[in-house]
Amino acid sequence: xxxxxxxxxxxxxxxxxxxxxxxxxxxxxxxxxxxxxxxxxxxxxxxxxxxxxxxxxxxxxxxxxxxxxxxxxxxxxxxxxxxxxxxxxxxxxxxxxxxxxxxxxxxxxxxxxxxxxxxxxxxxxxxxxxxxxxxxxxxxxxxxxxxxxxxxxxxxxxxxxxxxxxxxxxxxxxxxxxxxxxxxxxxxxxxxxxxxxxxxxxxxxxxxxxxxxxxxxxxxxxxxxxxxxxxxxxxxxxxxxxxxxxxxxxxxxxxxxxxxxxxxxxxxxxxxxxxxxxxxxxxxxxxxxxxxxxxxxxxxxxxxxxxxxxxxxxxxxxxxxxxxxxxxxxxxxxxxxxxxxxxxxxxxxxxxxxxxxxxxxxxxxxxxxxxxxxxxxxxxxxxxxxxxxxxxxxxxxxxxxxxxxxxxxxxxxxxxxxxxxxxxxxxxxxxxxxxxxxxxxxxxxxxxxxxxxxxxxxxxxxxxxx
Numbered sequence: 001x002x003x004x005x006x007x008x009x010x011x012x013x014x015x016x017x018x019x020x021x022x023x024x025x026x027x028x029x030x031x032x033x034x035x036x037x038x039x040x041x042x043x044x045x046x047x048x049x050x051x052x053x054x055x056x057x058x059x060x061x062x063x064x065x066x067x068x069x070x071x072x073x074x075x076x077x078x079x080x081x082x083x084x085x086x087x088x089x090x091x092x093x094x095x096x097x098x099x100x101x102x103x104x105x106x107x108x109x110x111x112x113x114x115x116x117x118x119x120x121x122x123x124x125x126x127x128x129x130x131x132x133x134x135x136x137x138x139x140x141x142x143x144x145x146x147x148x149x150x151x152x153x154x155x156x157x158x159x160x161x162x163x164x165x166x167x168x169x170x171x172x173x174x175x176x177x178x179x180x181x182x183x184x185x186x187x188x189x190x191x192x193x194x195x196x197x198x199x200x201x202x203x204x205x206x207x208x209x210x211x212x213x214x215x216x217x218x219x220x221x222x223x224x225x226x227x228x229x230x231x232x233x234x235x236x237x238x239x240x241x242x243x244x245x246x247x248x249x250x251x252x253x254x255x256x257x258x259x260x261x262x263x264x265x266x267x268x269x270x271x272x273x274x275x276x277x278x279x280x281x282x283x284x285x286x287x288x289x290x291x292x293x294x295x296x297x298x299x300x301x302x303x304x305x306x307x308x309x310x311x312x313x314x315x316x317x318x319x320x321x322x323x324x325x326x327x328x329x330x331x332x333x334x335x336x337x338x339x340x341x342x343x344x345x346x347x348x349x350x351x352x353x354x355x356x357x358x359x360x361x362x363x364x365x366x367x368x369x370x371x372x373x374x375x376x377x378x379x380x381x382x383x384x385x386x387x388x389x390x391x392x393x394x395x396x397x398x399x400x401x402x403x404x405x406x407x408x409x410x411x412x413x414x415x416x417x418x419x420x421x422x423x424x425x426x427x428x429x430x431x432x433x434x435x436x437x438x439x440x441x442x443x444x445x446x447x448x449x450x451x452x453x454x455x456x457x458x459x460x461x462x463x464x465x466x
Contacts, residue, residue, distance in 0.1 A: 021333045029310035031174035035165060036306050038181040040298040042188050042217070046147075046210040047295055049196045051361045053206055056143075058368065060207055061360075062284055063143030065291025066136040069276055070148060073130070073269045074123045077115055078159045080262025081108065082166045084254035087400040089170035090313045094320025098236045105167050106240050107247050108254070112163050116156025123152040134273060135280030135287070143207050150211035157218040164225045169313050173234050180228070184221035188214055260402035264409050271413045271442070278425055278435045286432045289371035292360050297379055300345055301386065304338040308390040308397075315398025324460040327398070331454065335391025342387035350380040374433050381440040385447035392450040401459040408449045417442030 050060045085108040092100040127148050131141050151158075161184075165177035191213030198204025205212065229239045272294075279286040311334040318327040349356065353376045354364045362369045396405040417438040424434030453459070 021329050022337065024314065025307060025310055025330070025333060025337065028169075028172065028174055028314065029307045031178040032169060032306040032310050033303055035174065035178045035181045036302040036309075037299065038178070038185045040295065040302060041185050042214055044295050044299065045185075045189055045192055046196075046214065047292065048360055049192050050207055050210055052197065056139075056206065057361070058285070058288060059139040060143050061291060061368070062140040062288040063136070063207060064147060065287045065289075065294075066131055066134055066140065066276065067144040067147045068291055068294060069134065069269070069272050070123075070127060070130050070144075071151065072265075072272060074119055074152070074155075076262045076265045076269065077119065078112070078162060079265045080258030080260075081111060081115060081254060082163055082258070083261035083397060083402060084256075084258030084400075085163060086166045086170040086313065087257050087316055087398070087402075088250075088254065089167050090316025090398065091320035091400075093171045093236075094317030101171060101236070102238045102240070103247070104250065105237065106244060107250055108163055108167070109160065109239065110244065110246065111251060111254070112159050113156055116159040119159075120153050120155045123155065124149060127152065134276050135284070137284075140284065140287075147207040147211050150208065150215050154215035154218060157215065157222045160222045161218060161225060164222075164229070167237075168234060169309060170316065171234065171237055172313065172317070173237075174310070176228055176233060177225070180221050180224050183224065184217045187220055188217035191216055257400045257402055260406040261397070264402065264406045267406070267409045267413050271417055274418050275421060275435055275438075278421060279432060282425070282431055282435070283371070285367045286371045286435075288368050289375055289432075292357070292362065292368070292372050293375035293379065296349065296356060296376060300349055300379060300383065301342075301390075303345065304342045304383075304387050304390045307334055307338055307341070308394045311391075311394035312398035315394060316400075319399055319460065327395070327460055331392060331395040334394050335388055335451075338391040339384060339387035342383040342390075346380040346383035349376055353377075371432055375436055378433075378436040378439055382443045385440070385443040388447035389443060389450050392454040395454050395459050399459045401457070404453050404457055404459060408446055408453060411449065412442040412445040416445050 047061065047064055050064055051057050053060050085104060088104050089101050092104065128141075128145060131144050131148075136144055161180075165181075168174065168177050192210050194200040194202035195205050195209030195213045196207075203209070226239060226241075228234070229237060230241070232238075276287055276290060279290055311330050314330050315327045318324070318330065353373050356376065357364055357369050357372055362372060364370070364373055393405055396402060419438075420441045421435045421438030424430045424437050425432070426434070428434055430437070
């Protein structure tokens with residue numbers, strides 16, 4: 001079989017290209033880092049601008065803290081579909097099966113539209129109840145719902161952007177998705193500046209304006225992505241727009257590989273929801289700090305997660321080409337790079353907590369700021385073991401061995417993190433410090449068990465076939 005032409009930034013390891021694993025990883029990961037930073041910035045911008053709403057800042061930040069957790073919860077199913085699609089696409093691409101890649105993309109698009117519409121309807125129906133269950137009340141509940149309803153209605157646009165970025169990563173093209181995200185975030189900043197605070201002659205809509213601005217930007221990005229793929233900007237990939245019969249066997253395989261990944265995120269959301277439930281019973285101001293902390297965490301995790309995502313695509317390509325030894329080399333380099341990078345970032349955020357909080361117009365000695373400083377310290381402790389976990393997790397995601405990752409996350413969350421947070425927060429009466437201290441415990445468990453699973457399970461032979 002002739003070697004397919006490599007995409008920009010993604011020399012194919014199985015074609016004998018004289019390029020080291022670290023270089024290939026970085027070439028593929030750098031646009032992914034940029035893309036993930038931009039995706040996080042959409043919520044970051046919302047939070048920073050909402051924190052400037054006159055007379056409503058604390059309640060609005062608390063509402064967004066609850067709302068973001070609901071968004072994460074409802075993203076579970078889409079994550080599973082994306083993980084399954086990327087696993088199959090990367091293997092098909094590595095094997096040179098271009099028609100198979102296009103077929104998977106077409107089918108995944110149809111499934112994503114169906115899922116997005118269903119989630120928009122279901123999400124708006126259950127959002128008030130979920131917010132109440134999480135502990136939101138009064139003005140915070142109202143503002144959280146004002147932010148959620150437009151975003152939930154536009155779920156399909158966001159889901160399609162996530163799918164297309166993942167599939168392009170699977171075929172080694174990470175630059176197109178980065179360029180589209182760059183434009184989306186520029187539009188998001190402009191719209192939110194106008195709609196949240198009433199600039200450019202637009203109405204001051206507060207948190208609702210933040211959601212509407214983000215929805216418009218996501219819609220524009222989705223149209224751009226479809227247009228570029230249809231115009232042939234991604235060699236050897238096409239996106240038919242006709243409605244086709246659902247490929248039931250493929251859908252079943254996507255569900256088989258993606259369901260553990262979706263449950264994996266459900267476990268993560270259970271972790272976050274349990275933390276918010278505990279914090280809301282201690283001090284609702286801590287929920288606002290947690291919401292800020294989640295954005296700081298999201299940005300801090302971006303470099304390691306991006307390298308892991310790039311590595312997962314490379315692992316899938318290598319396994320699709322029948323080269324498990326290359327897949328193992330990629331994973332080992334990924335773990336080393338992620339650990340070093342995340343450790344360095346941990347030192348940075350620990351030493352820059354006050355300037356970071358200033359981006360949100362939050363003083364470090366304010367009630368929200370004092371709690372957020374504690375959160376940042378706990379985050380810094382998490383990051384070195386997170387590096388190892390992200391490195392070895394690339395093996396499970398790239399090979400389609402998603403059940404292994406699910407088992408490890410469930411063990412760390414339900415057997416360690418949640419019990420430890422409750423024990424330290426309430427039994428030992430450490431308050432918010434104790435609740436957040438459960439996170440470093442959980443990530444240390446993930447790092448240890450993930451390393452053992454990489455060495456002693458058959459991930460290189462399991463998972464999704466092309």
